[in-house]
Amino acid sequence: MPTTRAATTRDRSAVRSLLRLWPYVRPVRARLFTAAFVAIVASCVGLVIPLVLKWLVDGPVAGRDPAGVWLGALFLLLLGLAEALLFGLRRWLVARPLAGVEAAMRADLYRHLQRLPVAFHDRWASGQLLSRGTADLMLLRMFLAFPLTFLLVNGVTILVGVIIMLGQDLTLGLVVLGPAVPVIVSCVVFEQRYAGVARRAQDQGGDLTTVVEEGVLGIRVVKGFGRHRSQALAFRELSRTLRGTELRKARLLATITGVIVTLPEVAIGAALVLGAVRVADGRLSAGTLVAFLSTALALRWPVDSIGFLLAMSQEAATATERYCEVMDAEPETATAPAGTAREVSAERGLRFHGVGFRYPDAPAGAPPVLRHVDLHIRPGESMALVGATGSGKTTLTALVPRLHEVTSGRITLDGVDITALSRRELRAQVAVAFEEPTLFSASVAENVLMGAPGEAGAAELERALSVAQADFVHGLPQGADTQVGEQGLSLSGGQRQRLALARAVVGRPRFLVLDDPLSALDVHTEAAVEAALREVLAGTTALIVAHRPSTVLLADRVALLSDGRITAVGTHHELLRDHAEYAHLMSGTKREASR
Template sequence: MPTTRATTQDRSAVRILLRLWPYVRPVRTRLFTAAFVAIVASCTGLVIPLVLKWMVDGPVAGRDPAGVWLGALYLLLLGIAEALLFGLRRWLVARPLSHVEAEMRAALYRRLQRLPVAFHDRWASGQLLSRATTDLMLLRMFLAFPLTFLLVNGVTIAVGVVIMLLQDWVLGLVVLGPAVPVLWTCVVFERRYAEAARRAQDQVGDLTTVVEESVLGIRIIKGFGRHRSQARAFRELSGTLRGTELHKARLLSVIWGVIVTLPEVAIGAALVLGAVRVADGDLSAGTLVAFLSTALALRWPVDSIGFLLAMSQEAATATERYFEVMDEEPEDPAATADGRAAARTGGGAGLRFEDVRFRYPDAPPGSPPLLDGIDLHIRPGESMALVGATGSGKTTLTALVPRLHEVTSGRITLDGVDITAMSREELRGKVAVAFEEPTLFSAGVGENVLMGAPDGAGEAELDRALAIAQAEFAHALPQGTATRVGEQGLTLSGGQRQRLALARAVVGRPEFLVLDDPLSALDVHTEAAVEAALRQVLADTTALIVAHRPSTVLLADRVALLSGGRIAAVGTHQELLRGNPEYAHLMSGEEAGEREDHR
């Protein structure tokens, strides 16, 4: 994946977290209400010390049992009210925050669907999965607890300090003494913890990638006996993550030690000084009890600062990682009408490549383009085979037609219309593709095939496509075409998966068909049957077929030889065999290989 691990020391956590506002705005009323309820609940707890002061200086000092019982009743009612208010806060935030998380996850999924193939080529799938799961869980937890209680505890501390100063300003200043070192520790902690949190969350993504690859590649791991090396790689990544988490724990323990110890020392000093003043008659016992009770009531708001800051930094990092994906430029959804009109002025019918150059976006600066000056015209209703040595760019060239990659320069037209002037939905409705490595989803066979058809296609279209691809085996599966094929379609053979992918390409009767070596996994007998049926389809469409076998080349009307990033020759199979040594060499190698395979 690309280097997306941005430095956090020069980033404002508040500014990053403010990017969540568009998702939070629809539920802001309930969140603000919940925060207000929590503030009221917290401040209710600060009334308890005042009741204690009244009890000590009044009924207790006056030996009034009725007054003591009345004070106890007040304390009980205040405790119940505080508990009910905090319960109400929890109820207020539960439903809206699950909605926020669901909306953010849906937005991320939609963006992933719209991002170009080049993005998915660069990013490890585990990094994307961790953003859609772990990071969003951290954000929900932040919105549910730290966001509210950073505000609530701040208000509680402020109100509590005012109450203590009003009780006795001398003791209040003693308790406030640690404020400066605590604040300085928080600033240093925030920067260092942000770096560690980012590193840990990226390492979770790396670990997720390893787990996913191990599950998907379990046949390779078992087949080559590589379980020990994979386990070793997992342990190394897991150990690295463990080290980062321990570093986070050490940072948290330091700030927690400072935040807990200094206020406790200050409270102890205030207790000693207050006791001396009570003994001297300068302070009432009730005032000292109320002061210390208020100070102790502020222990949780103060002690929780480190914990809340840690969760906030993790949430800021999760937000940053989430928006790294959301900020990626998606594929443009549609073209302008002016672009369409301009595109129709030239080109010609069929599929045409005009001076097309292509270089991958992340290619080193100054490197030669993979495709350079491609000029090729496939006439309407014609099928053309694309032949070239391994690594010559055949697959990349075919990926340019449905705009899985964008041309660096030049243009591609369909029936005289520049493909960049069409919306992708319109373009991909005209062009169907079948890749050399077929991808099937964890769905029924019929669902997989009908993905290539317009909405509303039914059994007739499905049966026709399965017949063309010689994939009637689907009807013999346990639940027929409703049988789920399993993740990646690995419950089927390679040839079966390739035939279903071919059926998916032809089911929608496309105007243009792009096939990337669609018969490579088929045995000779099945290949012959598929070719016979495929000829009928090719008679009614314009097709570009990447071919390696001479038998596949013979499906096409003409052949284009791709060499050195350019179209080196175009002609029929026989013409190129006679007149182009490079083509003859490629075909002779394939023919020899086929003879060996068939022995």
């Protein structure tokens, strides 16, 4: 999905993107600034070494003073040790705080993902979100730990080194500075080209993560249909595409590195020849030439690393953009919108008032999924929702807990508009069980009790398992403490569905929304669950999506949804007798209906 955004990277500023990290960096800024200062001091200590060499060559060496040579060697040793210790101190200063920055950003991302609407998750591939929470944040931590500091440190080092060289000899200094303009121009061109390629590579990495995740979660389908070869080919094609992009990055980096390394080396070589001639003519001391060349060579790493640091900065800027794309998405509001009046009417139960809905990303001319839905489920009543595939049943049920927002009309619970309730308050009153039961990598008890607002104990757990006829739990290795594994795939479809149903009823909700909750059960288990559900439905207001007559018969009344509208409401027997469409949907079950 986000791969289309790469085209816009030419218009963005890497600095402006990276500045968005400041809220996370601010709490540890003291240690980072201290680390940068320590690194600058360490680099400047390294630049003192050429000055000691000049004194050593022009003094003790020229004067044949062994004691002076030993003293100079001692100075050089101490300077080297000081430089090493300072760089070690810098690494120690940044390690812990940057690990904390990464952890804080990852926690904020995960927390924000939980608050984003379902429509957002419908649009985004899970692999893209996963790559933002792993690979992108790792890139940002590496950037803050090394390139950010050394862009500053190397800049200061180059400036001080150039001043030292010009102070040693102006002519040689100008010779070494000759390649500065072409190097700067090359860096500007490199940044512009590398930004787009870096974005494309990170997006393609997210696409590859999506394919891996889908292949692992769908391994039963892949093996069942013998599609491992086609899946491997698809993965190989994406890998080849990513490889090509990474090679493009490598070529760009190799090109800029070649320019940055070659031109200064040629300049240093020219300065060496010119300096040697001037020493031979007596116009320059040998110590000055040694100090000058030592300073120039000390600047090789700061200059040679420019391409690498710019590349990592562009990748970090891209990672920041990708992270902020998610963080900038508008979350669900935890509370009711300001100024929303909580008007309460005398009408009780669950009511749909002229509700219409269309998905936000639907084509402009596409018809709405739901149109002018009017439906009233009285307090304590259970309503079955029946309709052909694609008629909008699941969408309608998703509107009650505000997984999607209505496009028009309104929904009320006991006369209160659901938009006047905070989502926490609303979802404490409404429990849902989806057609596709989702379980988490946790124990059976943790999965079931997720549906209980507040604290719930063993008694509530046992009651919910009993209602859902999930007695199989007691036969698991650790009973309710058994870990069910990722997506609950260690359990059968019927077992997962029963646990999802138990999760829906464990909190004794006032309103219950069930989306075909018994579709994966065998006939005998279904009958037992229905018997237990009747007791639960007697004490709640329920909307039940149903495809089978046995599920329909659980409800007091039935609503027929056709082409996004409620076309009939009545009892099962009434609709079976008076509506051909309903009779067709229930075809083959008239004998059961007549009992």
